Amino acid sequence: MTNKPIIVPLILLMFVFSGFLNLNAQSKIVGNREVEEQQQIFDEPIETLIVGSNLEIELIKSARASVTLEADANLHSAVDINLSNGVLNCSVNKIVKRSKSFKLIVRYTEALKTIVLNDEAALTSKKGISTTQLNLTLNDDASVDTEITCNEFTLNNNNNEGFKIATNCELKIESRKTILNLNKKSNNKIELNTDNLTLAIKDKADLSLVGFAKKANVTATNSSKIKAEEFKIMNLDLYTSEDAEVTTFVENLVNISAIGNSVIELYGEARIRIDALKNEASLLKQD
Numbered sequence: 001m002t003n004k005p006i007i008v009p010l011i012l013l014m015f016v017f018s019g020f021l022n023l024n025a026q027s028k029i030v031g032n033r034e035v036e037e038q039q040q041i042f043d044e045p046i047e048t049l050i051v052g053s054n055l056e057i058e059l060i061k062s063a064r065a066s067v068t069l070e071a072d073a074n075l076h077s078a079v080d081i082n083l084s085n086g087v088l089n090c091s092v093n094k095i096v097k098r099s100k101s102f103k104l105i106v107r108y109t110e111a112l113k114t115i116v117l118n119d120e121a122a123l124t125s126k127k128g129i130s131t132t133q134l135n136l137t138l139n140d141d142a143s144v145d146t147e148i149t150c151n152e153f154t155l156n157n158n159n160n161e162g163f164k165i166a167t168n169c170e171l172k173i174e175s176r177k178t179i180l181n182l183n184k185k186s187n188n189k190i191e192l193n194t195d196n197l198t199l200a201i202k203d204k205a206d207l208s209l210v211g212f213a214k215k216a217n218v219t220a221t222n223s224s225k226i227k228a229e230e231f232k233i234m235n236l237d238l239y240t241s242e243d244a245e246v247t248t249f250v251e252n253l254v255n256i257s258a259i260g261n262s263v264i265e266l267y268g269e270a271r272i273r274i275d276a277l278k279n280e281a282s283l284l285k286q287d
Contacts, residue, residue, distance in 0.1 A: 031072030031099030
């Protein structure tokens with residue numbers, strides 16, 4: 001009698017776990033390597049694109065919005081595509097183990113303003129992305145490799161790759177106003193030309209940056225790293241704390257506030273104004 005309260009829950013747990021394994025096995029699918037295309041043309045423009053799972057996405061600018069699914073024939077039913085009130089959601093309802101092709105070609109218009117990539121979604125665009133204003137967010141292990149041209153661009157990189165074996169964000173950006181929010185363990189390689197840059201980097205994010213900015217406001221915290229000796233800034237406001245490491249090039253004027261164990265390597269002939277240099281923070285002037 002004393003064993004019953006223990007045995008019954010164990011039996012129930014085994015039953016539930018067995019059911020979970022069966023459900024999980026049923027949700028897996030392998031592509032048949034017979035690639036087919038299926039296109040949906042929309043009457044309304046795409047303003048927001050949200051993509052999840054392990055889909056590849058290629059963006060092409062067009063006069064009319066549409067989506068083409070290029071995938072193994074038996075995988076088409078595994079992809080859910082829905083456009084409602086300007087928001088295009090693309091997701092996968094099964095675990096795709098192998099495929100010859102598993103790709104979405106999204107044709108967008110000037111109305112596109114927001115892109116959100118989740119899971120292992122990978123975004124490319126052979127001719128680049130061109131629009132007036134764009135907000136791009138990378139979550140989980142999503143990645144992007146493309147060129148972007150717009151008036152205002154915002155990047156939120158929340159990639160949390162456990163091992164930094166590859167750069168998950170490679171961008172070439174032309175934008176008058178640029179905001180970069182780099183978090184978690186994101187690994188970023190960016191070529192940027194902008195009038196105004198606002199950069200916030202934290203956690204263990206890395207940034208390799210080249211190009212030019214007339215004006216920049218940079219905040220680096222935690223164990224983040226910025227390598228930007230080939231990124232020429234005319235005027236910079238720089239704030240560092242904790243174990244952040246920043247290498248930068250400034251031409252005219254740099255205002256510095258550094259605390260914790262942060263390290264700043266400064267290139268260029270800029271005038272230096274130090275608002276704070278506290279704790280073990282250090283400033284290294286390079287030729």
